[in-house]
Amino acid sequence: MSAQSNRLDRFLSQTVSGLNRKAVRLLLAQGRVTVDGQIAREIHQSVDFFSQISLDGEILQANQAHYVMLHKPKGVVSATQDPEHRTVIDLLDHPDKHSLHIVGRLDLNSSGLLLLTNDGRWSSRLTDPEHKVEKRYQVTLENPVTEDYISAFAEGMYFPFEEITTRPAQLTLINDYQVEVVLTEGRYHQIKRMFGRFRNPVLALHRVAIGSIQLDSGLAAGDSRDLSPEEWRL
Numbered sequence: 082m083s084a085q086s087n088r089l090d091r092f093l094s095q096t097v098s099g100l101n102r103k104a105v106r107l108l109l110a111q112g113r114v115t116v117d118g119q120i121a122r123e124i125h126q127s128v129d130f131f132s133q134i135s136l137d138g139e140i141l142q143a144n145q146a147h148y149v150m151l152h153k154p155k156g157v158v159s160a161t162q163d164p165e166h167r168t169v170i171d172l173l174d175h176p177d178k179h180s181l182h183i184v185g186r187l188d189l190n191s192s193g194l195l196l197l198t199n200d201g202r203w204s205s206r207l208t209d210p211e212h213k214v215e216k217r218y219q220v221t222l223e224n225p226v227t228e229d230y231i232s233a234f235a236e237g238m239y240f241p242f243e244e245i246t247t248r249p250a251q252l253t254l255i256n257d258y259q260v261e262v263v264l265t266e267g268r269y270h271q272i273k274r275m276f277g278r279f280r281n282p283v284l285a286l287h288r289v290a291i292g293s294i295q296l297d298s299g300l301a302a303g304d305s306r307d308l309s310p311e312e313w314r315l
Contacts, residue, residue, distance in 0.1 A: 085130065086129045087122055087127070087128055088124070088127065088128075089109075089114070089124060089134075090102055090105045090124035090125070090177075092128055092142075093135065093136070093141075095169070096142070099144075109121060113136060114135070116134055118134065128145050130142075131144050131145070131146045132198070133179070139312055145177070146198070146203075147175070147177055147180070147181060147197075148197075148202045148298070150294070150306055151169055151173065151195045151304075151308070152192075152193070152194070152301065152305070153169055153187050153302075154192055154303050160189070161183075166189065166295070169183065172303050174305070175305070177199065181199050182199070182201075182204065183197055184198055184204040184207050184208060188270065189259065191286040192286070192287045192288075193218070193286075193287040193288035194289060194294070194296035196263040196290045196291060196308075199227055205240065207292060207294065213265040214265065215263050215290070215291075216265070216267060216290070217261065217262070217291075218261065218272060218288050219261055219285075219286075220259065220261070220283055221259050221283070221284045221285035222259070222281050222284060223281060223284055224279075224280075224282075226254060226258065226259075228254075228258055230260070233278070233279075234251065234275065235250065235251065235252070236249065237250070238275055239248050240293055244265075247268065249262040250262060252264075272286060275307075
């Protein structure tokens with residue numbers, strides 16, 4: 082759900098039956114409307130889907146924003162429903178889980194950090210390539226990795242089918258068969274396809290961070306928790 086902004090007077094006239102703009106101005110002048118617990122008097126005040134709005138103590142809107150971290154296991158699909166596989170929504174123990182959407186998917190055989198929310202503007206800030214939010218992965222390969230990989234990832238790779246060149250990516254060697262990869266985009270099977278240029282199959286792909294949000298080491302695969310305000314505030 083998007084948190085698209087609206088003017089307070091427009092919201093009130095659209096929400097309360099028979100209430101015109103003149104009546105709205107009177108209500109505000111009388112201090113009968115509150116937004117997020119504060120008396121509202123400006124007709125031009127901006128409100129959105131998550132603003133808590135009351136009239137004479139009666140709640141008109143009380144939508145809550147939710148930001149959830151899930152440790153996605155392998156074999157679970159990043160979708161809200163699927164006819165063949167268990168979905169990440171099935172894993173959640175959350176009262177509003179069916180209102181959530183996925184922020185940057187992981188494929189069936191990948192694991193690690195997956196974020197879900199009902200705040201469309203928040204998810205857009207994380208996934209829009211223009212914002213260049215870093216996604217960090219730990220990758221296990223079938224064959225040894227050499228120093229040549231580092232420069233190839235840093236230069237970007239051209240994929241003729243889509244006629245695109247990937248943005249520079251950072252590759253750090255952990256050992257001969259394990260690396261850390263940091264991307265600022267997330268094209269279809271990008272990491273696997275980049276290692277495919279070296280004919281080196283990916284055996285395991287595990288996302289550990291999106292921007293400043295890191296996978297909680299205390300979360301077992303399949304478990305989830307709400308993000309703290311310090312985590313979701315970008």
